Structures are given as structure tokens and as C-alpha cells.
Amino acid sequence: MSLDLGKLGLDEAVKAGASYADVRIGEILNEILTVKNGIPEEVNFSQTKGFGIRVMANGSWGFAGSVDLTRKEVAEIAQKAVAIAKASAKVKKKAVSLREAAARKDKYSTKMKKDPFKVPLEEKMDILMETERTLAKQSSLIKVSYAFFRAMQEKKLFMSTEGAEIHQNINWGGGGVLAVAIRNGEVQRRSYPSSFRGNFATSGYEFFESLDLLGHARRVGEEAVQLLEAKKCPSTKTNLIITGDQLALQIHESCGHPTELDRALGMEADYAGTSFLSPDKLGKYRYGSEHVTIVADATVPGGLGTFGYDDEATPARKVPLVEDGRFVGYQSSRETAWLLGLKESSGGMRADSPLAIPLIRMTNINLLPGKWKAKEIIEDTQDGVLMETNRSWSIDDRRLNFQFGTEIGWEIKKGCKNAMIRNPTYTGITPEFWGSCDAVSKDDWKMWGTPNCGKGVPGQVMYVGHGCGTARFGNVRVGLIK
Amino acid sequence: MVTKRLLEIAEKGVELSIEGGVDQAQVAAFLVDSALTRFANSQIHQNVATKRGGVTMKVVVGKRIGALMVNSLDERQIQEAAGKAVKIAKVSPPNKDFKSLPKPARWKPIRGTFDRNTAQCDPDSRAEIVKEAIDTAHVKSRLVEAVAGSLSTGAYAFSVANSLGVSAWAQITETSLTTTVISKSKGSQGFGSSEQHSRRIRDIDPRRTGDQAAEKSVSSINPKKIPTGDYEVVLSPRAVASLLMFLGYIGFSAASYQDGQSFVKYNLNKQAFDPSLDVTDDPTDPKTLYAFPVDGEGVPKWRMHLIKTGKVSTRSICHNSFTAGKEKRKKSTGHALPPMYGFYSRPMPFNIVVAPGDASVDEMISETKHGIFVTRFHYTNPVEPAKVILTGLTRDGTFLIENGEITKPTMNLRYTDSMLSALKTIPLIGKSLEIVEEVTTPAMRLQKLRFTGITQF
Numbered sequence: 025m026s027l028d029l030g031k032l033g034l035d036e037a038v039k040a041g042a043s044y045a046d047v048r049i050g051e052i053l054n055e056i057l058t059v060k061n062g063i064p065e066e067v068n069f070s071q072t073k074g075f076g077i078r079v080m081a082n083g084s085w086g087f088a089g090s091v092d093l094t095r096k097e098v099a100e101i102a103q104k105a106v107a108i109a110k111a112s113a114k115v116k117k118k119a120v121s122l123r124e125a126a127a128r129k130d131k132y133s134t135k136m137k138k139d140p141f142k143v144p145l146e147e148k149m150d151i152l153m154e155t156e157r158t159l160a161k162q163s164s165l166i167k168v169s170y171a172f173f174r175a176m177q178e179k180k181l182f183m184s185t186e187g188a189e190i191h192q193n194i195n196w197g198g199g200g201v202l203a204v205a206i207r208n209g210e211v212q213r214r215s216y217p218s219s220f221r222g223n224f225a226t227s228g229y230e231f232f233e234s235l236d237l238l239g240h241a242r243r244v245g246e247e248a249v250q251l252l253e254a255k256k257c258p259s260t261k262t263n264l265i266i267t268g269d270q271l272a273l274q275i276h277e278s279c280g281h282p283t284e285l286d287r288a289l290g291m292e293a294d295y296a297g298t299s300f301l302s303p304d305k306l307g308k309y310r311y312g313s314e315h316v317t318i319v320a321d322a323t324v325p326g327g328l329g330t331f332g333y334d335d336e337a338t339p340a341r342k343v344p345l346v347e348d349g350r351f352v353g354y355q356s357s358r359e360t361a362w363l364l365g366l367k368e369s370s371g372g373m374r375a376d377s378p379l380a381i382p383l384i385r386m387t388n389i390n391l392l393p394g395k396w397k398a399k400e401i402i403e404d405t406q407d408g409v410l411m412e413t414n415r416s417w418s419i420d421d422r423r424l425n426f427q428f429g430t431e432i433g434w435e436i437k438k439g440c441k442n443a444m445i446r447n448p449t450y451t452g453i454t455p456e457f458w459g460s461c462d463a464v465s466k467d468d469w470k471m472w473g474t475p476n477c478g479k480g481v482p483g484q485v486m487y488v489g490h491g492c493g494t495a496r497f498g499n500v501r502v503g504l505i506k
Numbered sequence: 507m508v509t510k511r512l513l514e515i516a517e518k519g520v521e522l523s524i525e526g527g528v529d530q531a532q533v534a535a536f537l538v539d540s541a542l543t544r545f546a547n548s549q550i551h552q553n554v555a556t557k558r559g560g561v562t563m564k565v566v567v568g569k570r571i572g573a574l575m576v577n578s579l580d581e582r583q584i585q586e587a588a589g590k591a592v593k594i595a596k597v598s599p600p601n602k603d604f605k606s607l608p609k610p611a612r613w614k615p616i617r618g619t620f621d622r623n624t625a626q627c628d629p630d631s632r633a634e635i636v637k638e639a640i641d642t643a644h645v646k647s648r649l650v651e652a653v654a655g656s657l658s659t660g661a662y663a664f665s666v667a668n669s670l671g672v673s674a675w676a677q678i679t680e681t682s683l684t685t686t687v688i689s690k691s692k693g694s695q696g697f698g699s700s701e702q703h704s705r706r707i708r709d710i711d712p713r714r715t716g717d718q719a720a721e722k723s724v725s726s727i728n729p730k731k732i733p734t735g736d737y738e739v740v741l742s743p744r745a746v747a748s749l750l751m752f753l754g755y756i757g758f759s760a761a762s763y764q765d766g767q768s769f770v771k772y773n774l775n776k777q778a779f780d781p782s783l784d785v786t787d788d789p790t791d792p793k794t795l796y797a798f799p800v801d802g803e804g805v806p807k808w809r810m811h812l813i814k815t816g817k818v819s820t821r822s823i824c825h826n827s828f829t830a831g832k833e834k835r836k837k838s839t840g841h842a843l844p845p846m847y848g849f850y851s852r853p854m855p856f857n858i859v860v861a862p863g864d865a866s867v868d869e870m871i872s873e874t875k876h877g878i879f880v881t882r883f884h885y886t887n888p889v890e891p892a893k894v895i896l897t898g899l900t901r902d903g904t905f906l907i908e909n910g911e912i913t914k915p916t917m918n919l920r921y922t923d924s925m926l927s928a929l930k931t932i933p934l935i936g937k938s939l940e941i942v943e944e945v946t947t948p949a950m951r952l953q954k955l956r957f958t959g960i961t962q963f
Contacts, residue, residue: 063601066851067594070575071587074558086629087554091577104555111629112543112550115637120551145597153599168765206766211892291546293654294686294699297884297901300962379556416889418920420899425920425961427897429889447890451920451959481656482542482554504922504958505895 029098030183033077036102038185042079042109044122045102046188048335049075049093050180050378053141057173059152061160067145074378079105083119084112089379122358123368125338127187132332134195135325136228140175143229148173152199155237159203162245165252168204169245171237172221173197174475175229176487180335180378188337196328196487198224198473199232201241203248212251212446213431216240218269219414224473224487225326247432247444254446257433259503263408264450265401265496270430271391272472272490273414278454279311279318280389280488282423283345284372285354287384289363295481297421300454301351303364309351312458315394315495318346320355322371322387327489328473329389331374335382338371345389349459357384376484383480388471390491394464398494401463403439409502410434410441411448427451427504449504457497465493508537509675512579513665515561519584520667523565526592530566530607532668533588534802534845535559535579539625540660543632548640548653553629562802562845565591566607569600575848605831608838610671613806616790616799624679624707625661632657635683635712642716643687647724649696653716655685659707664845666804674804676844680795681707682943685715686902687723695963696729696915698722699882699902701744703795703941722881722903729915731960732906738877739955740870740907746860746950747942748883748898750785753925754855754944756891758787758812758822759841760829761852769894769926770818779816780932784861786811787824787841793939793946794857798844803827807840812855826853860947863935870934870951872910878919878957879905879912894925899961920959928955 030047037045051073058066075098076089086109088101140148152171160169175197182190200222202215217223217235225231266274282299286292289303301309322330322340331340336358345353355372356364373382402410416429433448434441475487512535519533537559544552560577561584572594576587640653658681665675684701700718702710741749762768769778788809789797800806803826812822826842828851841853871879878900886898899920905912929952936948 063603064571064599065601066573067571067598068573068575069590069594070577070848072577074577076556084550085553087552089554089556089558091558091560108541108553108555108629111633112553114630114633115545115550115640117547117549145594149597149599168767204765204767206892209772209892211767211890289547290652290654290688291551293546293652293688294544294656294684298688379558381552381554416887416897418885418887418897418899420918420920420961421884421901422961422963424963425899425918425959427920427922427959449889453962481544482540482658505889 029093030181032095033098033102034183034185036099037077037079037106040103040106042081042106044080044185045077046182046184047075047077048180048182048378050178052377053177055141055175057148057152059156059171061169064149072377076378077102077105078381079109080120081106081109082113084109084116085120086112087381120359121362123361125358128337129189131191133193134226136195138229140197140229141177155201155241158238158241159201159245162242163249165205165207165249166203166245167206170202173199173232182335182337184337190333190337192332194226194331195228196224196226197232198222199235199237201237201244203245205248205252207252210252212248213415214244214248214251215413215431216244218472219431220476224328224475225471226328226330227326250444251432251446254444257445257448257503261499261501263405263496263498264500264502265405265408265410265436265494267412267494268468268470268492269413269472270411271492271495273417275389275391275490275492276474277417277419278423278426279345280386283354284384285356285360285364288354289360296479300422300424305351307352310349311346311351311455312349313461314348315461315464316346316349316458317392319344319390319392320370320372320387321390324388324471324491327388327471328487329387329489334371334373335375336369336373338369341371343370355384374486376486380484383484385479385486386477386488388489388491391464393466393469393493396463396465398465398468401465401494401496402436402441405436406438408436409445409448410436424454447505448502450500450502451504452500460498461495462498463496469493508663509665509677512537512663513667513673513675515579516665516667518581519561519563519588520669522585522588523563523592524669526588528565528567528592528595530669532607532803533561533563534664534666535561536664536846538660538662538846542656542658543636544656545636545640546654550633550636563587563591565595567595569602569604570595570598571601571604572598603832604828607668607670608672608803608805608827611806613674613800616797619678619705619797621679621706624659624681627659627707635710639683639685639712639716642713643720646717646720647689649689649691649724650687650720651690652688653685657683662846672804674800676798676800678797679705681710683710683712683715685719687719689723689727691727694728696723696726697902698726703943705795726903726915729917732916734957734960736954736956738874739952740874740877740879741950742881743940743947743949744882744942745880746947747945748886749925750858750860750945750947752886752888752896753894754858756888757894758824759852759854760823760825763823764829764832767892769892770822773818775817775819777816778818778926779813779929781816782863782932782935783813783816783929785813786859787855787857788859789857791859793941794859795941796856796944801840802842802844805838805840810839824853824855829853856944858945862937862939862948864937865934867936867949870949871907871912874907874951875909877907879907889922896925897922917963918961919957921955922958923956928952
């Protein structure tokens with residue numbers, strides 16, 4: 025990463041009239057491998073290089089980016105960014121400012137043992153081919169079977185007119201399997217370790233190896249077929265037990281997004297929406313039961329949202345969002361922290377490429393472990409439904425009314441897992457739902473990676489993490505599909 | 507001309523790949539020059555411009571395929587990429603379903619898809635348009651509290667070449683203005699929105715979007731809770747577009763069809779929808795936004811029926827060359843996505859046009875006894891794709907219709923329903939078409955949509 029180009033961009037921006045500027049130069053490598061029905065459907069590599077310059081001029085923001093990493097282009101793009109900021113200032117109500125922060129010079133790299141990009145392609149493909157074969161042979165009713173691998177490496181340099189200079193090298197990856205069983209128009213899916221291509225972590229190739237996809241292929245195939253025979257989800261209000269792979273998305277949608285301060289301040293009103301967690305509720309509002317403590321933690325080892333610094337050079341940190349059920353904190357940026365009078369940014373500003381502006385994005389939004397063992401939660405439940413692995417999701421634009429479907433469920437009767445349930449769904453209103461949480465596990469707590477969180481206009485896709493185990497909720501409406 | 511330069515790059519990439527010892531090679535080069543001015547709380551808060559270009563390449567050795575994307579148009583980097591793609595192909599397992607890259611076919615450019623003023627729209631001009639939308643909304647009512655939205659402009663160009671002789675290109679501009687208005691009275695907020703899409707910046711009318719969004723917003727203050735259940739609905743073109751977009755995505759892609767996960771497979775030649783529903787995918791229709799004459803593999807695109815008199819058939823399915831190669835005597839229908847969308851491998855319709863009817867929205871409302879008017883759906887997602895069961899919520903203006911008149915705003919509602927049921931009876935289809943991204947559609951009145959939940963605002 026060229027410090028000279030970065031310095032040139034900053035100097036040109038200041039010369040053109042910027043009161044603040046930062047430049048990000050980056051390179052992203054992506055490897056996506058997919059085996060489907062015995063064939064290598066995707067053997068794809070992509071490389072994104074480029075830079076972006078964000079400036080403040082006349083009290084407003086401007087940003088420009090390009091893939092052409094030459095001195096001439098860097099100078100032109102810096103001037104363009106300032107011209108854009110000056111145009112922004114023509115429609116301004118209040119000048120932008122940033123919460124003060126120390127300008128650091130530092131380096132950060134994801135800890136990893138094995139570089140996934142150095143593992144021979146043949147080796148990775150062999151694992152996927154064998155896994156997919158094992159999955160497919162479980163039954164002729166499995167009409168579609170997949171094995172997935174993905175690795176990503178992001179090298180980036182951040183420099184600002186305040187003197188910050190941060191080099192980062194972030195690596196993440198993982199994989200998964202999916203079986204689709206079909207009979208007479210009934211389609212059932214089963215995944216491992218989670219839906220939407222598996223589970224992912226900031227790590228080297230060793231995380232993919234630890235998933236042991238082959239070792240789980242048989243069960244996944246069998247369950248996909250069993251689901252064709254399973255009973256329908258009862259339509260009722262009952263106790264709902266959710267395992268970590270589904271709870272991760274529940275946290276993402278109903279706590280992660282509504283605690284983003286840009287949403288709460290109306291900055292995303294035109295697209296993703298606002299938030300029911302308005303600033304007047306901060307510190308006072310009961311979000312959930314006393315069992316619910318949720319943090320944004322960019323420091324947790326292996327989390328998909330783990331890094332050294334965000335894209336404003338704020339160091340990774342752990343920030344409380346919900347403490348013992350009370351709403352106590354937002355995910356913020358330097359600008360929004362200043363707007364709301366917060367002491368500092370939570371360190372959540374991230375861009376999905378050097379060509380995009382940073383936005384407030386989730387890091388790792390974690391439901392802290394409770395006192396229960398997952399097994400004990402089931403044993404303690406007289407009547408209820410257990411749901412596992414996300415299949416569908418939807419939530420309103422203030423993050424109140426949600427509806428989720430999972431791949432599989434089980435009836436719980438007198439503390440035992442009984443009949444398997446197909447097409448399970450549940451719905452609720454966020455604070456009522458979290459308010460009904462009466463048990464959170466500790467023994468199966470782990471990090472789940474969501475590599476496809478969408479936000480912003482133009483749209484950006486970010487990799488974020490969620491730590492959680494199993495939890496129980498009371499009086500939840502389940503079974504919405506007649 | 508941009509496309510000429512891109513074609514030279516694509517042809518060079520093919521030449522370099524073939525020199526590397528492959529049997530077939532395809533290279534698509536692209537350039538996207540886009541800008542977006544975003545506003546919230548009645549001021550510009552994000553304002554960006556980016557220029558990105560690159561190539562996607564696919565090389566074939568026997569039945570072994572390597573694919574690579576690099577975001578550079580520099581010859582040295584393309585040469586490196588070609589070398590890497592060849593190496594990938596040589597160590598990849600064979601893809602037995604692969605038949606061939608597409609052969610060249612006659613195609614002709616679509617006229618009028620590029621507008622220089624849109625491509626060159628500067629930040630000061632964008633700021634003026636945005637200011638007009640904001641000011642219009644505030645002038646409309648003193649209850650207007652905040653105006654949000656975005657104005658985007660973009661020029662998209664790509665060229666494709668392959669070793670079998672394909673040589674094709676496309677270039678379009680597009681622009682859109684979205685406007686969302688939040689209003690407030692006595693502690694209750696109202697939300698309204700409006701949007702406009704075109705390929706020419708001169709078509710964008712900020713007064714219209716500002717006025718419409720403000721009107722909806724103020725009318726939405728103090729929404730009422732109503733019981734869930736089945737309701738007649740009048741859907742604005744934007745609401746119809748959400749449903750059609752998902753229908754296109756999960757139903758008409760050959761990837762879903764061949765996997766047995768598309769409703770089309772289970773409803774061939776049946777009266778799946780109302781007989782008045784006629785839907786085409788038509789890039790040649792000047793009303794569609796993404797009017798590319800060829801797809802991302804250089805295969806010509808043409809008008810095809812997705813739904814004809816309410817029925818679907820095997821001819822409704824959208825193919826790229828790979829999915830077509832998996833079936834006997836099937837040819838690509840030109841639905842490989844353009845290269846700027848990366849490796850997204852599902853073929854899908856991108857130019858959905860719903861045939862208009864003869865009703866106005868006012869007529870639809872006046873003929874509704876007890877129903878809901880929907881401005882827009884939010885966060886629509888499939889629950890059971892093969893049965894086209896979708897769920898989502900209303901947003902930015904939901905109103906109760908009683909005895910032919912809009913009587914009150916309602917809290918936003920969640921629908922969960924199969925489109926095979928919801929689109930089974932469509933008593934009225936609107937006469938005016940609106941472009942909503944990849945869908946061009948009129949409003950509709952549906953006999954029944956199932957609402958399964960309600961929000962608190």
C-alpha cells in the first residue's frame with residue numbers, strides 16, 4: 025500500500041479546500057468455490073483494487089473513488105471529492121463535525137495459521153467434491169446438493185489529515201453444505217453449519233478445516249429427506265427455543281440494525297428505514313428481560329466482525345448495547361457520536377471496498393452467555409417448539425415486527441425433543457419478544473458469521489458476526505403458513 | 507467511444523487466454539461511472555462518485571472452467587489475470603454439464619439508451635434537484651419534519667468477446683430520485699415516499715416526488731390499528747413491482763426451474779394467475795430501464811413472455827448458455843447478467859413489463875368495498891419459494907378503503923401469502939405504466955391478499 029499516494033490524496037484535498045480528509049487504499053481478494061450436483065459450479069476469483077477519498081469542505085461531506093491507482097488519478101479524485109463536498113454544502117442545515125479521536129499509527133493482521141489462498145485449489149476442490157458426493161448419496165430424493173468454500177483477504181491503508189496511518193490485513197473464510205430434498209412439489213432444505221453457504225470467521229484455512237463438512241454431510245442429507253415426512257408446524261402461541269444459528273439472525277435484525285445510530289438519527293430513512301430505539305429511549309428503555317445483555321464487540325477472537333481499527337481509525341472496542349434488558353448504547357461513528365453528544369465513536373464505521381464510503385456497520389453483536397446449559401433449557405420446557413437454522417426473514421423499517429422461518433423444528437413435550445416439524449415460522453414484536461426471554465445458554469455459545477449484511481445507497485455488503493447460544497422465549501406466535 | 511475501447515480490451519483478453527493453451531475463452535470488459543447524492547433530515551449527508559472498471563473472464567480447457575474477475579482495464583493486469591484463469595481451469599475438476607460458450611449471433615444496438623447529460627451530471631446540478639425535492643415537501647405542509655432520499659446518475663458500458671467469434675457491446679445511462687418524507691403532528695409520525703426512474707436526468711421531476719411523498723406522509727399521521735386477515739388490495743406500481751421482482755427472481759430463472767425449486771415447474775400450462783395477467787421480459791421496450799441488446803455473454807436479448815394470459819410454460823424460463831446447455835435443443839435466452847454484476851450465476855429477467863389494463867387508480871379505489879391501499883412493500887422475502895409464498899410489510903402510506911373511498915391511514919401490515927393465490931384474481935389493472943428499476947408495471951387491484959401481522963406505527 026502506497027503511503028506516497030495516500031499523502032498525495034490528502035495534500036490535494038487540503039489544497040482544494042478540505043478542512044478534513046481521509047484516504048483509504050485497498051485490495052480485496054475473494055475466492056468462491058461451489059460444487060453442485062457433482063460439478064464445480066463456481067471456481068471464481070476476484071480482485072478489487074482502488075482508493076477512495078472522503079473529505080469535509082464548507083461543513084459537508086464529499087467522497088470520490090477510483091480503481092486507477094496513479095498519481096494523476098489520485099490528484100483528480102481528491103479535487104473531485106472536494107467539489108462534491110462543496111456542492112453538498114449548498115443543501116446544508118448544520119455543519120458536520122467529528123468527535124475528537126487520537127490519531128494513531130499502527131498495524132493489524134488477522135491471526136491465522138494457514139493462508140487459504142496458498143492452499144492448492146485441487147485440495148480444496150477435493151474436499152468439496154467428496155463432501156457433496158456423500159451428501160447426494162443419502163437419498164434419491166435429494167435433488168440438489170451443494171458444498172461451499174469461501175476465502176477473503178482485505179489489505180487496506182487508512183490515512184487522514186489528522187495524522188492517522190493504519191495498515192490492516194484482514195482474512196476471513198469458511199464454508200458449508202446444503203441439501204435440497206424434493207417430492208411432489210414439496211421442497212425441503214437442510215444446511216450445515218448454517219444456511220446461506222455456511223459459517224465464516226476471521227481466521228485462516230484452519231477454520232474451514234475445523235467445520236468438518238464431510239463429517240456432517242450424512243446427517244444433513246438424512247434430515248433433508250426426513251423433513252419431507254415431518255408434520256406441519258402447529259399454529260399457536262407457545263414457548264419457543266431457538267438455537268444459535270437462528271438466534272444469530274434474530275440478534276442481527278432486531279438488535280443489530282436498530283442500535284445503529286445513523287438509523288436512529290434518520291440518516292437511512294429513505295432506504296432501510298429508521299429505528300424504534302430513538303435517542304430519547306437511551307438509558308431508559310426496557311428492550312428485553314433481565315437475561316438479555318448484548319454487546320457490540322469488534323475484539324472477540326475469530327468473530328467475522330473482528331478487526332484492529334474501523335474505517336475512521338477508531339480502535340476496535342467492546343460497547344454495551346443492552347444491559348440486563350435495558351437499552352444502554354448505540355453503534356456509532358465519530359460524526360454521529362458528536363451529533364448525539366456521546367463521548368466517543370463505538371468504532372463501527374466500515375466500507376465494503378475502498379470505492380465506497382464507510383457507514384455504521386455491525387461488528388460482532390453478541391448476546392452474552394446466560395446460566396443455562398442448552399440441554400437444560402429443553403428439559404425445563406413442558407410444551408414448546410425448538411427451531412434451528414434460518415430459512416427466511418423479514419422485519420419492518422423500524423425493526424419492530426419480524427417474521428422468521430427456519431429449516432427445521434421439533435415439538436418439545438415434557439422436556440423432550442419429540443416430532444420433527446417442517447416449515448416452522450415465528451413472528452413477534454421486538455421488545456415484547458426479547459422481554460419474554462427467560463433462559464439463555466452458556467455451553468453452546470459460539471460465534472456465527474454473516475457475510476452478507478446489506479446497507480446503504482449505493483448498496484454495500486458487509487461481513488459481521490454474532491455470538492450466541494440457545495435461548496427460550498415465552499408466548500411466541502408460531503406456525504403462520506396454513 | 508467507451509464500448510469500442512472495452513471491446514479491444516475484451517478481444518485482447520481472449521487472445522491472451524487462447525495463447526495460454528485453452529480451448530475456449532470469453533472476456534467481458536466493463537466501465538461504470540456513477541454518482542449519488544443522498545439526503546436525510548432535509549440536507550445532503552452523503553455525496554459520492556466512483557468510477558470502476560474491470561474484466562470478467564471465463565476460460566475452458568476440455569470441460570474444465572476457470573473464472574476470474576479483476577477490476578482493472580490495464581493490459582498488464584489483464585495479462586496476469588488471463589494467466590491465472592488458465593491455471594485455475596487446468597486444475598479444476600471437469601464440469602460435465604458444460605457444453606460450450608455461446609456462438610456468435612446477429613444483434614443490433616438499441617437506440618436512445620445513452621444520454622450524455624445524465625452521464626455528465628455534476629454535483630452542483632444534483633444538489634439543485636435535491637434541494638427542489640426537499641423544498642417542495644416542506645412547502646407542501648408545515649407538518650413535514652424531515653425529507654430523505656437519493657438522486658443517482660450512472661453510465662454503464664460493457665463489451666464481450668469470445669473465441670468463437672462473439673463480439674458485442676452495450677451502453678446505457680440511468681438515473682433515479684427517491685424521496686421519503688417524515689411528518690409529525692401531536693406526537694404521531696407519518697411516512698410517505700415517491701420515486702422516479704429514467705434514463706434521462708431531464709425527466710426527473712423533484713417537485714413531483716417531493717409533493718407526492720409529502721402528501722402521503724401527512725395523510726399517514728395517526729395511523730389506526732386494524733384486524734389482520736384477508737383484504738382486497740389496491741397496489742401502487744411500486745408495490746406490484748416488489749412482487750414481480752421476486753416472482754422473476756425465484757420463479758423464472760432456469761437455475762430454480764432445473765433444480766425443481768420454481769413454481770413454474772409445478773404449474774406448466776395451468777391457469778396459475780388471472781387470465782388478464784400478461785408479463786414479458788423485453789429489453790427492446792423503450793419503457794424498460796436496463797435496455798441492453800445483449801447479455802453478459804454477448805447473446806442477443808429479445809422480447810419473451812414470462813406469463814401469457816395468466817399461464818406459464820417452459821418458454822417462460824430464462825437461460826444463460828450454461829443452463830441452456832443442460833437441456834436438449836435449448837438455447838440461451840440472453841439472460842446472463844452483465845459483467846459489472848460479477849459472477850452472479852443465476853440467469854434472471856431484468857426487463858419485466860406488465861401489460862397495462864384500462865383502469866385508473868381512482869377507479870380501483872372506488873370499486874373496493876373493504877380493502878387496503880398499499881404505497882410500497884418493505885423487506886419482501888420468500889418463505890417457500892416453490893409455492894411462491896412471500897412475506898413483507900407495507901410502508902410509507904397504507905390506507906383503509908371503505909365503500910370506495912380512502913377513509914384512514916392504517917399501521918403498517920405484514921402480508922404472508924402465495925402469489926399463486928394473490929395474483930389469481932385481479933379484477934382491475936391500471937392503464938399507466940411506471941418504471942420501478944427492473945420492472946415496468948401499472949397499479950393493480952387484487953381480490954385478496956392475506957395480512958398476517960401488524961406493526962406499531
